[in-house]
Amino acid sequence: MGDSKIITPPPGPKARKLIERELKLLHQPSIDRVYPIFTKRIDGAVVEDVDGNRYLDFAIGSGSMSLGGAPKGLVETITGRAEELAHGSYPYLNPAVIEFAEKLVSIAPGKTKKMVAMLSTGSEAADFAFRVGRGFQRKPQFISFIGGHHGFSLGALALSGHYAAMFRNHPHLVPGVTHTPYAYCYRCPFKLEYPSCGLACADYIEETLLTTISPPENTAGLIVEPIQGPAGIIPPPEGWLERVYEICRKNGILYIDDEVFTGLGRTGKMFAIENHPKIEPDMMILGKTLGGGILPVSAVIMKEQIAMSIEPGATSSTLHGYPLGSAVATKVIDIIQTESLLASNTKHGKHLMKRCLELQQKHKWIGDVRGRGLMVGLEFVKDRKTKEPLRKEVKDIAWRSVQKGLIFEWFGLKGNVIKLYPNYFVTREQIDEGLDILDAAITDVEKGRVSPTNFDSAYVVSAGWM
C-alpha cells in the first residue's frame, strides 16, 4: 500500500464544478494550473484533492514546497508568531528581519563580507540584481543564457531566454541583455561534444561577445543558473561554470548566481554553487524554498561593497523586510540544518537518479537522464540517434501519471522533459512508488493506452506555450 490512491478519476465531480467557476473568472495563463486538480490539503509529499484522490507530489509548487506540504515547524511559526509578526515593516523594523539576514549571511559561500536585501519573488530578486548590478558598475549591459529562466517581471523577463510565448507578443523591453548559449550538452548548439569541445560555448562569451556587441567596458554583469531548472534540468559539464566565472573575473563583470530553483539544499549543498568551490558569486538570488512554499519570500545576497553602493530610497517596496516572512525563512534554513536535509537529499537524490537511469534502460524513448540531488530531468525523444523531441507523448505520460496518482511538471526547451523534484522529507518508498507509477504510465502510452483528456478546454497544455 502506497501513499497515492485514486478513488474517482480526475477531474472528479467537485473538481468539475470548480473548473466551471474558474473558467468564468480566472485568467488561466497567470494562474497557470496545469492539471485539473483542486487541493483539499497537502501533507508532506501527498496532495489530497477535493474529490478525495491522493497523489504523490514531485512538482511541489514549482519547487517551492521543499519541506513538503504543511511542514512541521513552519506552520507553527506562522500560527504561533502571527500576532507578533504579521504586520507591515515600514517605517520601522522587527528584529526577526535582522535574525533572517544574519542567518542568510552565515550560510553564504565565500569569504567576502555579504549583505542581504529581502524581497518577495524570484523575479523581483532578478530585477534587483540586474538594476543594482548596472548601477554599481556604471555600465549598461548584461549577459545571460538561452534557456535561462529568471522570472516574468520586465527586468527578469529581459534576462530570461526560455520559451517563445514569454516573448512573442512581449518583446524584450529592457535593452542591453545579450543571450548566449548555455552548456546544454545533449543538444549542443555548436554541435560539439564534451570534453573534446574544450568548453567552446564558454569561450564564445570571451572570444565573440566581449570582443563585439558586449565589450567588457559596457558589461556590468552575467547572470547564470548553476543548473538550468525550468529549461529542463540541465547541469553544465565539469569546469564550465568555473570557466564562465574566470571570464567574469578577468573582464570586470559581476557574476550573479541564480539559486531561486537550486538554492537551499536541492542539490545536496546549501547552494548549488558550492559544488564549485572556486566560485564566489558577487550576488546570489534566492526565492521559492526560502518561503517554504508558504509565503512569498526572496532575497539577494551580495558583497557588502555592492550593497553599500545603493543610494537610500533607490530600491524598496511596501512589504520588503516582512517580519513573518523573515521568521519563516529563518525557520526553513534552521530545519534544513537541524534535520540534516543536505545529507539526506544527496542520499535520496542518488536513489532517484538510479531509478531514473533504470527507466532509461527499459524505455527507449528516454534519451537523456540528468540532474543532481533531488532534481532530475528525463528528456524524451522519438529516436536516440536523431533526438527528435517527443512532445505529445510526454504530455500523455504526465496525464496518465496523474490518473495513477503522481504529479510532476514537464517542459524543457523542446517541451519534452519530465522534471522530478520531490520535497526534502521524501522517503525512499515514496520515490519508488512515484517511479513505479511513472514506469507504468510510460508503458501505457507506449502501448497506446491513453485515455483522452476530458478537460481539454481547461487544460493549459505546456506545449501550447511554445
Ligand SMILES: Cc1ncc(COP(=O)(O)O)c(C=O)c1O
Ligand atoms: C531559476 C529561477 N529564477 C527565477 C525564477 C522566478 O521566480 P518567481 O516565479 O518567484 O518570480 C524562477 C521561477 O521559476 C526560477 O526557476
